[in-house]
């Protein structure tokens with residue numbers, strides 16, 4: 001039985017599951033509001049899908065395998081980045097970007113400011129996470145609430161982390177659903193299921209052209225059922241590569257239908273399609289392959305965030321706000337504004 005008085009007491013200690021951008025934005029704003037925050041992250045470091053992967057030897061750098069670039073349309077997002085990431089670790093990626101229309105003709109993409117992390121996408125989330133309490137390599141498996149209505153989180157190694165009066169969940173929807181269901185919170189999971197748009201997979205291949213590709217553009221979206229996007233990662237600011245590293249993203253439906261394909265076959269398929277679509281004749285000499293099981297939502301969604309007041313569980317993430325980097329910011333910032341409006345945190349944080 002929930003004591004309704006307690007559901008109005010201000011938040012003092014909050015656990016956040018996931019340290020992608022949404023988790024980091026929520027943590028930063030909660031901390032400013034005087035709340036003690038701990039982030040739990042299953043991977044080795046923060047960043048989530050704003051990910052870079054070390055390139056295979058003899059290369060000495062990394063490539064952005066997840067988010068390729070992001071928009072900064074919301075002035076509050078710019079302000080947040082300037083304040084908490086600084087001005088050195090992100091900047092504009094300028095270049096020629098094209099797409100192929102239904103008739104097969106190449107068109108320029110709409111002019112837009114495209115921002116990237118410098119020297120890699122994950123530099124931004126690294127910078128924001130400095131000073132936050134991020135427990136990396138901890139995969140949360142279950143949530144349990146005690147008589148005092150405080151949450152304890154249990155990780156997959158059996159470790160327990162307790163004393164939180166609220167929990168913010170930021171993993172992609174299938175993982176959030178699983179966490180809620182395994183915690184006996186199937187009503188919340190059901191509610192989630194009504195709202196979610198399924199995330200699609202994305203096979204990613206990174207290829208190296210030692211003498212350059214001669215593609216003549218920095219990024220393109222072909223009219224292809226195999227290849228969704230190709231980008232010259234070495235053309236982004238602050239990269240210092242020999243030759244050109246290209247990032248190829250598989251079509252979402254094709255990736256979904258082929259999640260079990262052997263990585264070598266994925267590589268051959270996407271490379272052949274890249275060469276066919278771009279007309280590039282250079283041959284690459286080095287590769288890496290990565291599979292995203294949850295990359296981007298199939299459809300755009302607009303709930304922003306979820307707040308289950310009785311349980312004091314929040315859900316935030318890009319998939320609740322358009323499915324992109326800026327959506328992850330907007331989702332978490334919207335949650336913080338909601339908590340302020342409900343008197344659960346002070347208004348020291350900056351509402352958006």
Ligand SMILES: Cc1cc2nc3c(=O)[nH]c(=O)nc-3n(C[C@H](O)[C@H](O)[C@H](O)COP(=O)(O)OP(=O)(O)OC[C@H]3O[C@@H](n4cnc5c(N)ncnc54)[C@H](O)[C@@H]3O)c2cc1C
Pocket residue numbers: 017018019020021022023040041042043046047048049050065066067068069070071138139140141170171172175179202204249292294295296316317318319323324325326327328
């Ligand atoms: C291939 C690809 C291409 C993309 N291209 C673009 C693009 O060009 N532009 C753009 O704006 N966006 C793009 N995106 C989307 C963008 O990356 C996301 O919108 C954004 O990074 C999502 O941030 P988030 O914090 O909501 O989620 P995430 O970054 O997914 O963060 C969730 C975090 O939760 C962690 N986690 C999950 N389960 C648990 C658990 N049980 N315990 C602990 N931790 C857990 C995960 O490891 C992860 O770090 C792309 C994504 C992919 C994969």
